Amino acid sequence: MKTLIIISHPDIAGSHSQQFLLEGITRQKNITVHHLETLYPDGKINIEEERLLVEQHQRIIFQFPLYWYSSPAMLKHWQDEVLEEDLFDRWKGKDFGLVVLAGIHEREFRAGGRERVTMDELMRPFQTVANKFGWHYLPVLSIHQFNYQTEEERKALLVRYQQLLTLPNESLNERTDWFVRHLRKLSEEKTDSVQKQRLAHLVDLLLANQEEIEDLKTTLDELD
Amino acid sequence: MKTLIIISHPDIAGSHSQQFLLEGITRQKNITVHHLETLYPDGKINIEEERLLVEQHQRIIFQFPLYWYSSPAMLKHWQDEVLEEDLFDRWKGKDFGLVVLAGIHEREFRAGGRERVTMDELMRPFQTVANKFGWHYLPVLSIHQFNYQTEEERKALLVRYQQLLTLPNESLNERTDWFVRHLRKLSEEKTDSVQKQRLAHLVDLLLANQEEIEDLKTTLDELD
Structure with missing residues (x-):
C-alpha cells in the first residue's frame, strides 16, 4: 500500500x-x-x-x-x-x-x-x-x-x-503481519536481551493467534 | 448598528x-x-x-x-x-x-x-x-x-x-422598532389599499404589544 x-x-x-x-x-x-x-x-x-x-x-x-x-x-x-x-x-x-x-x-x-x-x-x-x-x-x-x-x-x-x-x-491477517514485521524490526534494534526476548514472545503470540483464527475460519467454512 | x-x-x-x-x-x-x-x-x-x-x-x-x-x-x-x-x-x-x-x-x-x-x-x-x-x-x-x-x-x-x-x-424593544420600521417602509411601497390596511394593522398590533410589555415591566418593577 x-x-x-x-x-x-x-x-x-x-x-x-x-x-x-x-x-x-x-x-x-x-x-x-x-x-x-x-x-x-x-x-x-x-x-x-x-x-x-x-x-x-x-x-x-x-x-x-x-x-x-x-x-x-x-x-x-x-x-x-x-x-x-x-x-x-x-x-x-x-x-x-x-x-x-x-x-x-x-x-x-x-x-x-x-x-x-x-x-x-x-x-x-x-x-x-x-x-x-x-x-x-x-x-x-x-x-x-x-x-x-x-x-x-x-x-x-x-x-x-x-x-x-x-x-x-482491512483484513486482520494484514494487520497481524504489519505488527509482526514492526515488532521484529524493533527487536533487531534492541541490544538488551530481556527486551529482545519479550518482543520475540509477543511475535510468537501474534502468530499463534493468527493460526488459531485460521483454524477457526476453516471450521466455520466446513460448517457452512 | x-x-x-x-x-x-x-x-x-x-x-x-x-x-x-x-x-x-x-x-x-x-x-x-x-x-x-x-x-x-x-x-x-x-x-x-x-x-x-x-x-x-x-x-x-x-x-x-x-x-x-x-x-x-x-x-x-x-x-x-x-x-x-x-x-x-x-x-x-x-x-x-x-x-x-x-x-x-x-x-x-x-x-x-x-x-x-x-x-x-x-x-x-x-x-x-x-x-x-x-x-x-x-x-x-x-x-x-x-x-x-x-x-x-x-x-x-x-x-x-x-x-x-x-x-x-438584544432587546425586544429594538427588535420591535426594526419590524415597525420595515413594515411601514413596505406599506409605502404598496399601492393596493387592502394590503396597505393589513400592514398598518400589523404595525398597530406590534406597537400595542410593545406598550403592553412596557406596562408589565413597570408592574414587575413595582413588585420588586
Whole structure:
C-alpha cells in the first residue's frame, strides 16, 4: 500500500513537531511526503500533477497545524483546485486520514471545555469530503501541545503515526503481519536481551493467534 | 448598528444568487459590502485595513458559496492573516453570522441524508472562532439551490437576509422598532389599499404589544 502525506505548513523547517514526525518515517519507500508550501510558494497549484499523485496512492493523509479550527488556507486551496466531482468514481475506495497539530490542550476540545467542540466535530468538513468520495475515513490523529510532550509520549506518538500511515485497515491477517514485521524490526534494534526476548514472545503470540483464527475460519467454512 | 459583509466568491459578477442578495440591500448606509477577490486579486491582504474595518462594525457577516463543505480558501486566508489572539479582548461582543450558498438540496444535510451532516455541524469551525472571540453567533442563513427558487421563496429569502444583516438581537424593544420600521417602509411601497390596511394593522398590533410589555415591566418593577 502506498501512502501520500500532503502537508500544509507555512514554515515546516522551523516546526519541531513536523520535523519530528518526518524524521520518524525517513527511508520508507511506500510513503510520499508532499509539502505544498515548498512546492508552490506562489500558491499556483499544478492541478494535473496533484491529481496524478493522488491516483498513485491508496492512502491519502492531510497533515497540518490547526489554524482557526481548520487547516491553513493553502490546504483548502488545494482542495478547491484539485478535487472535482468527476473524480468521485475514479478515486473511490481510498483511505483518508488527518494528522492535526494543535497548541491547545486536548481536554479543552469537548463539551464543557474551553473550545466546546471535539476535534472530530471540527474536522467534519474533511470527513464529509471523504464521504462524498467514498473514502474510508480513518480516526483523526490529533497531537496536542507537542512541545510539552515527554520522550515516552513522543515514542508512543511515532507508533500511532506509523500506524495511521501504513497499518492496513482491512483484513486482520494484514494487520497481524504489519505488527509482526514492526515488532521484529524493533527487536533487531534492541541490544538488551530481556527486551529482545519479550518482543520475540509477543511475535510468537501474534502468530499463534493468527493460526488459531485460521483454524477457526476453516471450521466455520466446513460448517457452512 | 453597522454591519460588515465579507464576501468570498471567485466570480461574484457571474453569480445570480450573490447579485440578487446585493441588489436587495443597495443604498443602506449602515451596511458595508466587502468582496475579498475584488480587493485582493493577488491574494495579498492588507491586514491593518481589514482590522480597522472589523473594528468599525458591530456585526460581521461571512458570505460565501459552500466549497468542499467550508468557505473558499480565500476566506480562510483572510482569517489566517487578520485574526489574532491579541484582538480577543478588543473585539469581543460583536455579532457574527454566516450566509452560505449551496448547490445541494437542504434535505441532504442531515443524518440519513446524502451529506450525513447538518450545515450547523459543517460550520462548527466558524462557530468556534466566534466562541473564542466572545462573539454572539447568529443562526446560519443557508441558501440551497437558489437557481430553483420561486419568486415567492426569493422574497422570503430577502427578508431573512435583511434580518440577519440588521435586526438587533438584544432587546425586544429594538427588535420591535426594526419590524415597525420595515413594515411601514413596505406599506409605502404598496399601492393596493387592502394590503396597505393589513400592514398598518400589523404595525398597530406590534406597537400595542410593545406598550403592553412596557406596562408589565413597570408592574414587575413595582413588585420588586
